[in-house]
Amino acid sequence: xxxxxxxxxxxxxxxxxxxxxxxxxxxxxxxxxxxxxxxxxxxxxxxxxxxxxxxxxxxxxxxxxxxxxxxxxxxxxxxxxxxxxxxxxxxxxxxxxxxxxxxxxxxxxxxxxxxxxxxxxxxxxxxxxxxxxxxxxxxxxxxxxxxxxxxxxxxxxxxxxxxxxxxxxxxxxxxxxxxxxxxxxxxxxxxxxxxxxxxxxxxxxxxxxxxxxxxxxxxxxxxxxxxxxxxxxxxxxxxxxxxxxxxxxxxxxxxxxxxxxxxxxxxxxxxxxxxxxxxx
Amino acid sequence: xxxxxxxxxxxxxxxxxxxxxxxxxxxxxxxxxxxxxxxxxxxxxxxxxxxxxxxxxxxxxxxxxxxxxxxxxxxxxxxxxxxxxxxxxxxxxxxxxxxxxxxxxxxxxxxxxxxxxxxxxxxxxxxxxxxxxxxxxxxxxxxxxxxxxxxxxxxxxxxxxxxxxxxxxxxxxxxxxxxxxxxxxxxxxxxxxxxxxxxxxxxxxxxxxxxxxxxxxxxxxxxxxxxxxxxxxxxxxxxxxxxxxxxxxxxxxxxxxxxxxxxxxxxxxxxxxxxxxxxxxxxxxxxxxxxxxxxxxxxxxxxxxxxxxxxxxxxxxxxxxxxxxxxxxxxxxxxxxxxxxxxxxxxxxxxxxxxxxxxxxxxxxxxxxxxxxxxxxx
Ligand SMILES: Nc1ncnc2c1ncn2[C@@H]1O[C@H](COP(=O)(O)OP(=O)(O)O)[C@@H](O)[C@H]1O
Ligand SMILES: [Mg+2]
Numbered sequence: 001x002x003x004x005x006x007x008x009x010x011x012x013x014x015x016x017x018x019x020x021x022x023x024x025x026x027x028x029x030x031x032x033x034x035x036x037x038x039x040x041x042x043x044x045x046x047x048x049x050x051x052x053x054x055x056x057x058x059x060x061x062x063x064x065x066x067x068x069x070x071x072x073x074x075x076x077x078x079x080x081x082x083x084x085x086x087x088x089x090x091x092x093x094x095x096x097x098x099x100x101x102x103x104x105x106x107x108x109x110x111x112x113x114x115x116x117x118x119x120x121x122x123x124x125x126x127x128x129x130x131x132x133x134x135x136x137x138x139x140x141x142x143x144x145x146x147x148x149x150x151x152x153x154x155x156x157x158x159x160x161x162x163x164x165x166x167x168x169x170x171x172x173x174x175x176x177x178x179x180x181x182x183x184x185x186x187x188x189x190x191x192x193x194x195x196x197x198x199x200x201x202x203x204x205x206x207x208x209x210x211x212x213x214x215x216x217x218x219x220x221x222x223x224x225x226x227x228x229x230x231x232x233x234x235x236x237x238x239x240x241x242x243x244x245x246x247x248x249x250x251x252x253x254x255x256x257x258x259x260x261x262x263x264x265x266x267x268x269x270x271x272x273x274x275x276x277x278x279x280x
Numbered sequence: 281x282x283x284x285x286x287x288x289x290x291x292x293x294x295x296x297x298x299x300x301x302x303x304x305x306x307x308x309x310x311x312x313x314x315x316x317x318x319x320x321x322x323x324x325x326x327x328x329x330x331x332x333x334x335x336x337x338x339x340x341x342x343x344x345x346x347x348x349x350x351x352x353x354x355x356x357x358x359x360x361x362x363x364x365x366x367x368x369x370x371x372x373x374x375x376x377x378x379x380x381x382x383x384x385x386x387x388x389x390x391x392x393x394x395x396x397x398x399x400x401x402x403x404x405x406x407x408x409x410x411x412x413x414x415x416x417x418x419x420x421x422x423x424x425x426x427x428x429x430x431x432x433x434x435x436x437x438x439x440x441x442x443x444x445x446x447x448x449x450x451x452x453x454x455x456x457x458x459x460x461x462x463x464x465x466x467x468x469x470x471x472x473x474x475x476x477x478x479x480x481x482x483x484x485x486x487x488x489x490x491x492x493x494x495x496x497x498x499x500x501x502x503x504x505x506x507x508x509x510x511x512x513x514x515x516x517x518x519x520x521x522x523x524x525x526x527x528x529x530x531x532x533x534x535x536x537x538x539x540x541x542x543x544x545x546x547x548x549x550x551x552x553x554x555x556x557x558x559x560x561x562x563x564x565x566x567x568x569x570x571x572x573x574x575x576x577x578x579x580x581x582x583x584x585x586x587x588x589x590x591x592x593x594x595x596x597x598x599x600x601x602x603x604x605x606x607x608x609x610x611x612x613x614x615x616x617x618x619x620x621x622x623x624x625x626x627x628x629x630x631x632x633x634x635x636x637x638x639x640x641x642x643x644x645x646x647x648x649x650x651x652x653x654x655x656x657x658x
Contacts, residue, residue, distance in 0.1 A: 171366035174333050179380035180354040193370045
């Protein structure tokens, strides 16, 4: 308190030291992957630690993009993930709102039920889901994946949205309704924009659920042309030898959309938007 | 502009709690009516039923010539200012005020004209493009009022709009809202728990307690002729003094004798004729602090003198507030500046009670016994 500078300086050094360690821990593996992806095909198992390997080449990327179905898988993954994201945002934002604002029969059991679904690991649900998909004739289809991914992501998203709506004062909708809004208008013109941080989390969570998923996709999809990226990448690991160069290049490209999405959406993650709505 | 009429309007919340028991009264076109009462007495519930934010359990509500029981808030043509302002945080001040007009599809030019006019009246022109979180409490309050006036509604509803402001700003906004009322000539219903706001702003006051309307009257009539002990004690500050006792004597020579003390107050002729029937019953006498005087030449004619112990003296400059006691009774007196003895357990002071300003209440029902019932203005 009395000498903020000295304490702050010590604290800063500590903070930066800790951050540097963690930054190194997270960045180092990525640099290794970059290195591997740049190695020419005959030197994959080299033990050199150079960042730019001897005879660095973009050949792995060329093969990946033009000689494998990588772009096709990318399209599949994007399609499934985007549809899951839209479904997740649309359903979680409205369901969470109803659960936050309206008292109706079955409300508490619904909230409890959503939580209970989170207690079972996805692998345990694999067999029942498989049976359901067979009966619905949704095996080997994007829709089958979308249904399962949405069902996996929704409980968390609904709870999360409900929790956020709970922090928005109901007086805002009341003001909107007196100003001339129908209940639906009050929701989408006032509450929906205010829930942006929660919507971003819902969107990211839904997207990631679909984008990274392997186990369910492996069961649902059989046709190579319909594979999502995680399944596709796994194919490089087939047979006797793993094509590490392709695998590394693919892994890097797969992470680009996610990083991009985080960067774009992170600015909406600032909370405290409702501050100043009420109270003086 | 419009009248608002309530006929035995009741509110029972889903948990079975009856927050408003059959309220019936009428707010005249262009009138400023204040709902006042302690916290939890049902003021907000009543106001929110008029706004359409709470369902009316039974009874009818008219706004203008329409029964609006089943109309949505947006169709009632009312505007409301909330206690916490409820400004839309994601919109600028301008868009907050324009919101209701945009929803109602007013032409852009008219929206602009109305918003700027309201901003001018309320002195928030400088902050039109700011978000609410950058405003001071007073500015938020003005924007909330502005959002109501741009719509030019039939009826304005205010729910404790000033209670989040500091004392000085509260006094200032109070006069501004009063001025707005005379400028717009609109029907306004204003909820507060602060009796000073009620007294200074209202054309008429509706006093509520436990969901029950206690009295509806003009501020001054309410002050001089409270219908029961609750209203008498709630309106006025410092509050009215109450002394429990009984009526004693016979014929015209009746007097009020306080319990457990020598305190005795002879009754005037009109009080005596009204109270004769209650002789011997337990009765509460009420007298306002300003109707007590230090005994002597400045006391009004026809006052009754009694001896009290002087506990505390608060000189206020323009007046002196005395806290006195006598046996189990305590009282507060507001007297003109004058030399007053040092207070203490053995300091006695003679106070004169203006016997033309006495109030009497039945101890069982708390109803006033000597007030002429208020003419029903509804
Ligand atoms: N939604 C509700 N459910 C049950 N009781 C309520 C509800 N809202 C308010 N009440 C009760 O109704 C009474 C009146 O509330 P309110 O009108 O808000 O009082 P005031 O505005 O006069 O302080 C209070 O006792 C309160 O606890
Ligand atoms: Mg209230």
